[in-house]
Amino acid sequence: MDNIFINIAGWIRDFIAGFGLSEGLVYLAMVLVKFVAVLVFVLLNVVFLVYMERRVAGFFQERLGPNRVGPQGIFQLVMDILKLLSKEDIVPAGADKLVYKTAAYVIFVPTMLVYMVIPFGKGMNVIDLNMGLFYILAVSSLTTLIIFMAGWGSRNKYSLIGGMRAVAQMVSYEIPFVFSFLGVIMLTGSLKLSTIVEAQQDVWFIVLQPIAFIIFLIAGNAEINRGPFDLPEGEQELVAGYHTEYTAGRFAMFYMAEYANLLAMAAIGTTVFLGGWHGPWLPGWLWFFIKMYILVFGQMWVRWTFPRIRIDHMMHFNWKVLLPISLANILVTGIGIKAYEMLRTMGWW
Amino acid sequence: MAIAKQEGNFRTQEFILNMGPQHPSTHGVYRAILTLDGEYVVDLENVIGYLHRGIEKLAESRTYTQFIPYTDRMDYLAGMLNNWGYVMTVEKALGLEIPERAEYIRIIVGELQRIASHLVMVASMALDMNGYTAWMYAFYDREKILDLFEMICGSRLTTSFMRVGGVPNDIPEGFLPKLEEFLKEFPKRLDDFDNVITGNEIFIKRTKGIAPIDGETALDYGLTGPNLRASGVNFDLRKVRPYSIYDRFDFEVPVGTNGDNFDRYNMRMLEMRQSLRIIRQAVDNLPEGSIMAKVPKVLRIPAGETYGHIEGAKGILGFYLVSDGGTKPYRIHVHAPSFVNLGIYPYMAKGTMLQDAIASLASIDIVLGEVDR
Numbered sequence: 102m103d104n105i106f107i108n109i110a111g112w113i114r115d116f117i118a119g120f121g122l123s124e125g126l127v128y129l130a131m132v133l134v135k136f137v138a139v140l141v142f143v144l145l146n147v148v149f150l151v152y153m154e155r156r157v158a159g160f161f162q163e164r165l166g167p168n169r170v171g172p173q174g175i176f177q178l179v180m181d182i183l184k185l186l187s188k189e190d191i192v193p194a195g196a197d198k199l200v201y202k203t204a205a206y207v208i209f210v211p212t213m214l215v216y217m218v219i220p221f222g223k224g225m226n227v228i229d230l231n232m233g234l235f236y237i238l239a240v241s242s243l244t245t246l247i248i249f250m251a252g253w254g255s256r257n258k259y260s261l262i263g264g265m266r267a268v269a270q271m272v273s274y275e276i277p278f279v280f281s282f283l284g285v286i287m288l289t290g291s292l293k294l295s296t297i298v299e300a301q302q303d304v305w306f307i308v309l310q311p312i313a314f315i316i317f318l319i320a321g322n323a324e325i326n327r328g329p330f331d332l333p334e335g336e337q338e339l340v341a342g343y344h345t346e347y348t349a350g351r352f353a354m355f356y357m358a359e360y361a362n363l364l365a366m367a368a369i370g371t372t373v374f375l376g377g378w379h380g381p382w383l384p385g386w387l388w389f390f391i392k393m394y395i396l397v398f399g400q401m402w403v404r405w406t407f408p409r410i411r412i413d414h415m416m417h418f419n420w421k422v423l424l425p426i427s428l429a430n431i432l433v434t435g436i437g438i439k440a441y442e443m444l445r446t447m448g449w450w
Numbered sequence: 451m452a453i454a455k456q457e458g459n460f461r462t463q464e465f466i467l468n469m470g471p472q473h474p475s476t477h478g479v480y481r482a483i484l485t486l487d488g489e490y491v492v493d494l495e496n497v498i499g500y501l502h503r504g505i506e507k508l509a510e511s512r513t514y515t516q517f518i519p520y521t522d523r524m525d526y527l528a529g530m531l532n533n534w535g536y537v538m539t540v541e542k543a544l545g546l547e548i549p550e551r552a553e554y555i556r557i558i559v560g561e562l563q564r565i566a567s568h569l570v571m572v573a574s575m576a577l578d579m580n581g582y583t584a585w586m587y588a589f590y591d592r593e594k595i596l597d598l599f600e601m602i603c604g605s606r607l608t609t610s611f612m613r614v615g616g617v618p619n620d621i622p623e624g625f626l627p628k629l630e631e632f633l634k635e636f637p638k639r640l641d642d643f644d645n646v647i648t649g650n651e652i653f654i655k656r657t658k659g660i661a662p663i664d665g666e667t668a669l670d671y672g673l674t675g676p677n678l679r680a681s682g683v684n685f686d687l688r689k690v691r692p693y694s695i696y697d698r699f700d701f702e703v704p705v706g707t708n709g710d711n712f713d714r715y716n717m718r719m720l721e722m723r724q725s726l727r728i729i730r731q732a733v734d735n736l737p738e739g740s741i742m743a744k745v746p747k748v749l750r751i752p753a754g755e756t757y758g759h760i761e762g763a764k765g766i767l768g769f770y771l772v773s774d775g776g777t778k779p780y781r782i783h784v785h786a787p788s789f790v791n792l793g794i795y796p797y798m799a800k801g802t803m804l805q806d807a808i809a810s811l812a813s814i815d816i817v818l819g820e821v822d823r
Contacts, residue, residue: 162586258467262489262804328580329652337475337578338808408579408652411805412489 106386107224110135135227139216143361150360151178154401161405182357188349193256196346200254204247205351211243212361219368220295222378222386233294234286237369238279241324244362245271248326248333251355252343263342266412267333270323273419274330278320280427281313284434285373298377305376312430314374316423318399321370323415325362328404332412367396464492471500475578475808478818480792484799484807491807494799496792501822509782514540514749517779519610524786525820526607527570528763530563530599533612538693539758539769540614543751551739552616553695557732558629559602559611561725565636566595567763568676568718568725571815575715576647578812579656579805584647591639594632601625615745626733633730640722648719657712661798661810664709671794674787675765676717677814681709687761694760698735701727711806714813750777764788764815788820 110131117130152167152175159166167174192198218233220226230236245268252264286292288309289300297306307314323330334342344355371377371392378385380392410418470481479500485493505524509517521536522529534556541548573588596606601622603611611617647653663673668681678685686703688696704720706713751773759768765787772781791814798814799807 158582162583163590164586258465331580335580335805337580338804340474405583406646408576408581408584408647408650408656409805410652411656411803413803414652414655 104223105384106222132227136217139227140213143213143216143364144357146364147357147360148178148182149175150364150397151181151356153397154360157398157401158405161402182353185353185356186350190349190351191346193346196256197254200250201346202254202351204251204254205347205354208244208247208251208354208358209361211240211247212358212365214240214243215365216368218294219365219372220298220377221368221389222384224295225378225386226295229293229295232292234282234292234297234373237294238275238282241365242271242275244324248343251347252333255343255346257346259339259341260343260345263333263335263339263345266335266339267326267343269412270326270330270332270415273416274320274323274423277316277419277423277427278324280424280431281310281316281320282373283427283431284310284313287431287434287438294372294377298372298379301376301379305374305379307374307376310374310430310434312426313434314370316427316430317370317374320419320423321366322400322403323419325366326359327363327400329407329410330415331404331409332415335409337409363397363400364393367393367400370396462487470497475574475811477574477811477816478821480811480816480818480821482795482799482811484804486804489803489805491799491802491804494796494807496795498789498792498818498821501818503823505823506782506784509779511778513777514614514751514779517782518612518614519608522608522610523819524784524823525567525762525764525767525788525817527817528563528567529607529609530559530611531567531760531762531767533610534560535758535760535762535767536769537612537614538760539756539771540749540751542758543754543756543771543773544614544745544749546615546743546745548616548694548743549740550695550737551620552741552743554732554736555617555621555741556612556694557696557699558729558736559599559609561728561732562595562598563609564763565722565725566592567815568722569595571718571812572643572647572715574815575711575809575812576653578808579653581647581650581653584643587639587643587646591636594635598625598628598632601628613742613745614749616740616742618742620741621736629729629733633726633733636726637723640719644719648716654712656806656809657715657813658710659708660711660806661802661813662708662710663794663798667797668709668794671797672790673765673794674790675762676721677714677765677791677794679703680706680713680717682707687759687766693758699728699731701725711809711813714815718815748777750775751779759785762787764817764820765791784823786820786823788816788818789823792816792821 113134114127114131118127155177156166167177170176170180192201215237217227218230218236220229248267249264252260252267285297285306288306289297291297326333334344339345344352347355371389375392378389380388464485464487467484467486469484470476471479476482481497481500483495483497484491505520508520518533518536521532525532569588569592573585576584599609600606602625603609603619663681665681665683668678668683673681682705684703684705687693689703701724704717704724706717753773753775756771757768759766766785767787768785770783770785771779774780795811795814798810802810
């Protein structure tokens with residue numbers, strides 16, 4: 102069971118190699134196959150996540166949530182997307198058409214790039230980069246640019262404020278977000294995600310780096326613009342923020358990207374702090390999946406409990422609270438590692 | 451009006467943002483023209499009238515009884531109280547004595563309506579800060595009150611329940627047990643609500659000290675009701691000029707200190723608990739007897755003018771009635787609390803952030819049906 106997906110990949114590989122292609126071409130074809138597999142996985146999860154969010158919200162709010170389309174309403178989003186695709190596609194007059202349209206097409210790209218390096222199980226990643234964590238941080242911050250493109254291109258004052266807020270928020274929270282990983286990187290001495298997961302064989306990094314984990318949760322929540330940090334789309338003041346002017350399929354792209362980002366954030370958290378595929382009895386990929394969904398549920402819980410934070414409080418919180426704590430955490434981690442080494446050399450450990 | 455500013459090499463400009471009449475948090479078809487400096491509100495202009503139906507003018511071609519259904523279409527979140535304010539004024543003009551049981555029923559439904567209206571206020575206050583769950587909680591309880599209204603008069607929102615001289619229906623069977631159940635459950639629900647929103651760190655940070663109004667300013671702008679009391683002015687018509695039979699009830703009037711958004715919100719939370727006390731006493735002392743006074747078939751008010759007012763859910767709700775001795779009013783003017791309270795909104799919004807300006811609008815609790823009439 103543990104290697105079921107790796108075995109399937111092996112069969113496909115043998116099948117493609119059977120055509121007599123060169124080594125490089127087989128490798129390329131395999132990357133493509135894995136990419137498609139991950140894409141399908143992500144989209145299926147997004148469909149489920151939207152449904153889950155609405156059911157979870159219903160659960161918190163003493164109501165039912167969608168329960169009509171299919172068993173327990175599971176196909177609600179399929180219908181929603183179909184409806185959105187059949188709607189009129191409006192480009193506002195005076196919008197910067199190129200920027201406006203491009204933003205909707207590329208909003209999914211950074212998210213998908215993140216999934217490329219996530220190890221869903223032992224050996225289950227598309228590409229196992231040497232600097233996987235650094236790569237994730239680099240590509241995930243591209244989202245800021247795309248959201249700003251959407252806000253700017255729409256030529257709507259609400260969208261513009263939303264875009265501006267997104268830049269301020271995401272650029273600021275990037276810093277504690279990155280710093281929260283530094284402790285883990287110091288402990289493992291590697292940026293390679295599979296190495297980071299291997300290093301959690303005995304003890305998960307949530308135990309060694311609890312403060313970093315909390316910082317990761319908060320900053321990660323801000324990075325993906327979910328409540329209480331959903332300022333860029335703050336419905337009550339900005340209507341829908343940066344995607345106010347988007348309709349039909351383009352709106353669906355933004356809508357789904359939000360959930361793809363949510364899942365990506367949970368996947369990163371699982372990999373770095375929750376021991377990735379490690380766990381007893383069940384196969385590794387199932388463990389990964391369970392941990393990922395626990396994090397997702399936590400995010401939803403937070404979103405449906407808290408009111409939205411104000412923009413200046415948010416900035417204060419980032420620069421005056423999160424950043425010093427994350428720096429202190431790095432310092433303490435460094436001292437801890439040194440003390441541990443000294444104790445070992447002296448033979449007391 | 452937009453002013454360009456030069457800060458070093460960086461040139462910034464104020465810009466004008468039109469908010470409404472179609473906007474998620476304008477509580478109806480209210481429109482505000484905001485001048486923004488980044489996220490800060492520099493200036494705000496109220497634009498009203500999108501829901502104007504000319505109710506006061508319509509009254510001139512209706513008889514005194516026919517006008518009752520129009521009153522609950524003004525403040526449609528507090529229909530019972532609007533009915534009450536109007537019929538009380540007419541009764542005052544006619545010099546009618548109301549049977550005791552009718553007065554008690556009016557108190558019960560009136561205070562239930564006050565709770566329902568305050569629930570909408572606290573819910574929309576939470577919602578305007580994205581507290582969706584709190585919003586749902588409050589509306590869940592409001593449904594229960596509306597169910598009770600449905601039992602007693604058949605409609606939920608626009609009740610048109612009261613008549614000149616009393617109330618048309620007696621309390622139906624099964625109403626009192628359901629009310630008992632509500633009285634027992636609701637305090638727990640209020641505690642839940644306090645847990646989810648009143649004690650919330652983010653909520654407190656976003657409301658305490660925001661848009662404060664001192665007592666003097668509040669009086670200058672003519673604020674009434676919970677908004678005035680939040681500023682520390684202890685003025686509740688039910689206490690200072692008791693109408694109906696409020697002097698027989700034992701309750702307190704909560705008074706705030708800072709007049710900020712939190713106090714305005716908290717006034718409602720505290721008043722709901724006091725309303726529960728009043729209902730409790732009214733149910734316990736409910737007398738038997740008639741529910742309708744002897745009223746002539748055709749109402750004719752002697753020529754002259756009458757002013758009657760009650761403590762509505764949003765402030766003092768006054769009806770000014772001029773009669774020329776006929777069967778129809780010569781002129782009716784409504785002192786609508788929402789309309790008066792909205793006047794202070796530009797003062798409150800200036801200098802705050804866009805997000806807080808939205809919350810401030812929720813905190814003064816307007817209903818556009820009453821603002822525009």
